[in-house]
Amino acid sequence: MALPQPAxxxxxxxxxxxxxxxxxxxxxxxxxxxxxxGAAVVVLNLVAAAGAGVxxxxxxxxxxxxxxxxxxxxxxxxGTDAFGRDVLSRIIYGSRTAMLVGFSAAFLGxxxxxxxxxxxxxxxxxxxxxxQRVMDIFLSFxxxxxxxxxxxxxxxxxxxxxxxxxxxxxxxxxxxxxxxALSVREMPYVDAARAAGYGHRRIIFRHMLPNVMAPYLIxxxxxxxxxxxxxxxxxxxxxxxxxxTPAWGLxxxxxxxxxxxxxxxMAVFPGLAISLAVFAFNLFGDSLRDALDPKLRTx
Amino acid sequence: MWRxxxxxxxxxxxxxxxxxxxxxxxxxxVPGDIVEVRFAGESAFASKQTxxxxxxxxxxxxxxxxxxxxxxxxxxxxxxxRSMWTGAPIVEEIKLRFALSLQVAVMATVLATLxxxxxxxxxxxxxxxxxDYAVRVFSIAGLATPSFWLGILIILGLLIVFRWLPPMVYxxxxxxxxxxxxxxxxxxxxxxxxxxxxxxRMTRSAMLEVLREDYIRTARAxxxxxxxxxxxxxxxxxxxxxxxxIALEFAFLLGGLVVTEQVFNLNGLGLLFVEAVAHRDYTLxxxxxxxxxxxxxxxNFVVDLLYGVxxxxxxxx
Numbered sequence: 001m002a003l004p005q006p007a008x009x010x011x012x013x014x015x016x017x018x019x020x021x022x023x024x025x026x027x028x029x030x031x032x033x034x035x036x037x038g039a040a041v042v043v044l045n046l047v048a049a050a051g052a053g054v055x056x057x058x059x060x061x062x063x064x065x066x067x068x069x070x071x072x073x074x075x076x077x078x079g080t081d082a083f084g085r086d087v088l089s090r091i092i093y094g095s096r097t098a099m100l101v102g103f104s105a106a107f108l109g110x111x112x113x114x115x116x117x118x119x120x121x122x123x124x125x126x127x128x129x130x131x132q133r134v135m136d137i138f139l140s141f142x143x144x145x146x147x148x149x150x151x152x153x154x155x156x157x158x159x160x161x162x163x164x165x166x167x168x169x170x171x172x173x174x175x176x177x178x179x180x181a182l183s184v185r186e187m188p189y190v191d192a193a194r195a196a197g198y199g200h201r202r203i204i205f206r207h208m209l210p211n212v213m214a215p216y217l218i219x220x221x222x223x224x225x226x227x228x229x230x231x232x233x234x235x236x237x238x239x240x241x242x243x244x245t246p247a248w249g250l251x252x253x254x255x256x257x258x259x260x261x262x263x264x265x266m267a268v269f270p271g272l273a274i275s276l277a278v279f280a281f282n283l284f285g286d287s288l289r290d291a292l293d294p295k296l297r298t299x
Numbered sequence: 300m301w302r303x304x305x306x307x308x309x310x311x312x313x314x315x316x317x318x319x320x321x322x323x324x325x326x327x328x329v330p331g332d333i334v335e336v337r338f339a340g341e342s343a344f345a346s347k348q349t350x351x352x353x354x355x356x357x358x359x360x361x362x363x364x365x366x367x368x369x370x371x372x373x374x375x376x377x378x379x380x381r382s383m384w385t386g387a388p389i390v391e392e393i394k395l396r397f398a399l400s401l402q403v404a405v406m407a408t409v410l411a412t413l414x415x416x417x418x419x420x421x422x423x424x425x426x427x428x429x430x431d432y433a434v435r436v437f438s439i440a441g442l443a444t445p446s447f448w449l450g451i452l453i454i455l456g457l458l459i460v461f462r463w464l465p466p467m468v469y470x471x472x473x474x475x476x477x478x479x480x481x482x483x484x485x486x487x488x489x490x491x492x493x494x495x496x497x498x499x500r501m502t503r504s505a506m507l508e509v510l511r512e513d514y515i516r517t518a519r520a521x522x523x524x525x526x527x528x529x530x531x532x533x534x535x536x537x538x539x540x541x542x543x544x545i546a547l548e549f550a551f552l553l554g555g556l557v558v559t560e561q562v563f564n565l566n567g568l569g570l571l572f573v574e575a576v577a578h579r580d581y582t583l584x585x586x587x588x589x590x591x592x593x594x595x596x597x598x599n600f601v602v603d604l605l606y607g608v609x610x611x612x613x614x615x616x
Contacts, residue, residue: 133314134317140596141588142551142555145588148576149322149326152329152576233445236445249445260455261458264459267451271452274445276443277443279439282443
């Protein structure tokens with residue numbers, strides 16, 4: 001008992017005293033700098049969304065007819081739009097819409113898809129076949145058309161946009177998670193759970209779902225960027241968030257195109273905000289995927 | 300092989316019927332119908348009787364199940380009827396629009412493929428060098444750039460730098476190819492960037508995987524030239540997943556150009572679709588959805604068949 005065990009030696013070092021999550025974060029930053037940059041921009045977006053009220057120099061809805069289509073200046077860093085509204089403030093507030101829609105839709109789509117995928121793989125047989133056919137139908141349904149239909153039925157607004165984006169994501173997540181769940185189903189612990197007499201629901205939620213976390217997280221991060229892009233497209237078409245709510249896609253529609261030559265800042269900056277956010281989510285997602293599952297690095 | 304083809308064709312039928320059923324009922328759930336939309340401006344003057352009469356003309360007064368069976372029976376006979384809004388046969392209504400969307404999709408595919416395969420191969424060969432990083436950043440940026448924004452930037456660039464705008468009126472390719480290309484090359488470029496980004500990433504990762512295979516090492520050991528190894532041994536084996544994403548993107552473009560068409564003011568399938576929904580033109584909407592879904596399913600089917608042609612190891616079951 002004279003010599004301490006190696007494990008004890010390590011616990012004496014200050015580095016290991018850091019909480020485990022912090023160590024994991026630092027490790028992630030060191031190994032995947034691109035992913036860390038992506039994560040930083042994502043955090044920046046979240047901060048902008050949460051603190052829009054403090055960060056934005058102007059009220060995003062306040063019109064100023066004295067300063068219509070004003071070019072970028074000290075007063076309006078990114079210029080103003082056709083109603084004299086400050087573009088920077090609208091972009092900052094727009095991140096609220098983007099983050100809300102992006103996170104909700106990605107989470108709902110990936111989660112519902114994962115549950116359907118796992119259940120489909122677990123039950124197998126006819127249930128699986130039927131579920132697969134239904135998913136096929138939704139997959140072959142053009143995405144924008146599905147969204148258009150949802151918005152036509154329910155009307156515009158943030159909640160409906162989230163729903164419209166979630167629906168087409170479900171079959172895509174179900175497809176990926178199902179193929180992972182097929183191999184999980186053959187694992188001894190699932191047999192054991194069945195032998196122990198657990199119900200279907202408990203086996204699906206407690207035993208199988210936690211074991212398809214890697215593909216689930218990968219789909220989730222991939223969906224984040226896509227959801228933001230889709231929200232922008234829908235808002236651009238006038239099918240998403242309605243004026244005067246600040247949303248990036250909305251800022252690009254209508255007047256931005258008409259005044260593009262006179263006031264290019266109106267068309268350039270909101271698009272830049274979309275691209276930067278999606279770019280960051282993709283960078284982060286890619287690195288997370290590499291870290292989580294080396295086998296899936298291929299795509 | 301033929302059994303496989305037959306099985307796949309038979310499997311398409313329930314999916315298409317499902318799509319047809321779904322869009323039929325979806326459209327009925329959407330509030331309002333064509334009669335209301337048409338008389339919306341003058342609803343104060345249109346009596347209830349007029350509205351009822353109009354509904355009767357479109358067969359909207361009949362029970363839902365009759366309308367549904369009629370639509371299904373029409374599909375079976377490949378008769379899609381007439382557009383409720385214009386009264387023209389649906390096939391006529393769609394023909395020119397489809398030609399436009401198809402052309403843009405084909406041009407974008409060609410552009411994307413020409414860009415993606417060399418870039419992807421290059422990035423894989425120079426993995427973890429600055430070339431690789433540049434290609435990767437270029438392609439991740441492509442995934443992040445909304446095509447409609449890129450479209451706006453292209454128009455803006457043409458306007459500011461060249462003081463020139465692409466022609467506004469669509470000319471079919473067979474009438475005046477030059478005029479036609481002048482108009483359509485820009486939207487193809489705008490959607491082609493994202494498209495090429497998807498394909499570049501796939502090419503790179505597939506190449507990386509293939510380059511580690513034993514047969515590549517064998518080929519190198521034999522002293523084959525690099526170019527031959529690349530084209531005959533590596534690229535051919537890496538093409539399967541690349542082909543898949545290219546085909547799927549192509550199918551997606553046929554119906555998914557809605558936003559880009561809006562930016563470039565093109566009268567393609569996407570805009571037609573938005574109009575059809577806005578008019579509550581049931582027959583036209585249903586036919587369009589069926590067409591786009593069919594294109595998607597058909598492209599998938601062709602890809603599955605091509606798999607077997609390219610890689611004889613894959614057996615059809």
